Amino acid sequence: MQAKSARRMILGAAAAAVLVLPGAVATADPNPVAQLRSFGAYEGTVNGVPTPFDGQIHNNTLAISPDQRLAVAAKSQSGTLVVIDLHTGRKITEIGGYVSPRNILFAPDGHSFTVSDSTLGVLDRLSTWTFRLEKRLPLGAGVFGTAQTSDGKRLYANNQASGTVTVVDLKASRPLTVITGFSQPRQGVKLSPAGDKVYVTNYEGNRITVVDTATDKPIGNIGPFNEVRGLSVSHDGTRLYVAGSGDNTVSIVDTATRAIVQKVTVGEKPYGAALSPDEKVLFSGNLAGNSLTAVDPATGTVLGTVTGLKGPRQAISFSADSTTAWVLNEDLTVAEVDVQARQVKRVLG
Numbered sequence: 349m350q351a352k353s354a355r356r357m358i359l360g361a362a363a364a365a366v367l368v369l370p371g372a373v374a375t376a377d378p379n380p381v382a383q384l385r386s387f388g389a390y391e392g393t394v395n396g397v398p399t400p401f402d403g404q405i406h407n408n409t410l411a412i413s414p415d416q417r418l419a420v421a422a423k424s425q426s427g428t429l430v431v432i433d434l435h436t437g438r439k440i441t442e443i444g445g446y447v448s449p450r451n452i453l454f455a456p457d458g459h460s461f462t463v464s465d466s467t468l469g470v471l472d473r474l475s476t477w478t479f480r481l482e483k484r485l486p487l488g489a490g491v492f493g494t495a496q497t498s499d500g501k502r503l504y505a506n507n508q509a510s511g512t513v514t515v516v517d518l519k520a521s522r523p524l525t526v527i528t529g530f531s532q533p534r535q536g537v538k539l540s541p542a543g544d545k546v547y548v549t550n551y552e553g554n555r556i557t558v559v560d561t562a563t564d565k566p567i568g569n570i571g572p573f574n575e576v577r578g579l580s581v582s583h584d585g586t587r588l589y590v591a592g593s594g595d596n597t598v599s600i601v602d603t604a605t606r607a608i609v610q611k612v613t614v615g616e617k618p619y620g621a622a623l624s625p626d627e628k629v630l631f632s633g634n635l636a637g638n639s640l641t642a643v644d645p646a647t648g649t650v651l652g653t654v655t656g657l658k659g660p661r662q663a664i665s666f667s668a669d670s671t672t673a674w675v676l677n678e679d680l681t682v683a684e685v686d687v688q689a690r691q692v693k694r695v696l697g
Contacts, residue, residue, distance in 0.1 A: 390489060392447035392467045400424075400448045401467040401489045402509065407535050407619075410663035410676040411452040411461055413476065419696070420461055421663065421676050422449035429463065430680045430697060431479065437684075437696040443479050450492045451535065455518075456500040462518075464491045464505060471505060471516065483521045487514050493535040497543055504546050506533035513537070513548055515564055525564050530557055535662050536578055540585045540603075547588060549576045556590065558606070570606045573599060578662035580623035580630065582645070589630050589645060591621040591662075598632050598641075600648055612648045614641035622664035622673070629687060631673060633660035640664070640675065642690055656692040657683055 392400050408423040412434070419432040429443040429452070447467035454461045460482060463472045469489040473482045490509025496502065496518065503516040513527040536549030536556075546559040547570075555571030556579065574594030581588055581603075588601035591614075598621050600610040615634030622631045623645060631640045631654070640654040659678030666673050666687070673685040674696075682696040 390467065390469070398447075401469075402448065403467075405466075405508070405534065407450060407492075408661050408663045408676050408678070408680075409450060409452045409535075410665055410674065410682065411454050412665045412674060413454050413461075414456065414458040416667060418476065419665075419674060419682055420452050420454075421680055421682060421697075422446070422452060422463070423676075423678070423680060424448045424450060424466070426680065432682055432697045434674070434684075434696065437694060439697045441479060443474065451494045453494055453496055453503075455496075456498065462494065462496075462503065464494050466490050466492050466508070471503070473518075473521070485516065485521050485523075487516075487523070492533065493537040493549075495537045495539050495546065497539060498541075504537055504539070504548075506530070506535075506537050506548060508532045508534045508551070513546070513559065527559060527564055527566070529566055533557075536576065538579055538581050540581050541583050542585055545585075545603075547579060547581065549579060549590075551576060554592075554594075556588070556601075568606055570601055570608075573608075577618065578620040578622070578633070580621050582623065583627060587645070589621040589623055591618040591632055593617045593619055593635070596634075598630065598643060600645075610648045612643055612650065614643065614650070615639045615653065619661035620664045622662075622666065624666045624670040624673075624687065625668060626670040628670065631664050631675075633662060633664050633675065635659055635661050640673075640685070640690075642687075652690045654685055654690045654692065 410421045422429045427446045431440045446465050450464045450466050471485045490507045492508045493506040495504045505514045511530045515524045531550040531552035533548050534551050538547050548557045554573045554576050555569045557566050558568045560567045574592040577591040579590045590599045597611045599608045602609050614632040615637030617636035618632040618634050620633030630643045630645045638657050642651040660675050663676035675683045683692045684694050686693050
């Protein structure tokens, strides 16, 4: 109770600071861009003109804290992270200093979160309490999607530019190994619940590469898909659900045979394929359709559609009890969705 009270005081103080200074932007300290300039690293400009390293590739990202009080969101075209209080629905602050933020993940204990930036080429760890930079790990321009083990000890970071996946020791904040042989691995990377495999999407080649985490070596491929995007893994590890924005489908994959056993037609340009914790529904985030398609993951039956969204992509998260989903809109507001009713309840931020 004391920890919760302290957290409320911190969040309240942060919110009050924003109210006192309207329009102010809280920046990770020290400022990431300023810190890098002294080392001559690429900061996202050429002759003073903003020029992101891979600005033609757009994505968004949303992470929900383990206690379901905070949302941290970003899109790759914006240099800031947005922090939202999920209870009040209000934006607490923004965290600046980024160029192309790609993926955000909370640590299992909720005390910190990681952010990848493909232009700065870094993986940052920020404090959930102060929103300040704690650790910075350079992983090379192009660092993109990330996935971490359930104990928070290891992280797998895609690099779409070099075609690699870096295995990171999060406690020591250092790379352990670099796995090669991928083709534009972007946002899509997921660990199996057992932690024995990593599934990495290859946008170029439209396939998923399966990596054995015991050896950190690729052991096979799944596909082909049509513009492969986001994916989810069932709790027992026997099924993958994969969004294909090129043919407006979600593919259901048998992980034992690595065969696509069913293709479900969903909305227009699906980027996300998010499975609820109770595995009763899967949401595809339909970018061009401004909607979610609800699918029964057991049968592949389309259950209905959620409308009233703005350009949803992969950034979809569920509450622990599967009753609520949070979906990031293109304007960095968050739609709170009643899963059973398939309706947007309110818009946060």
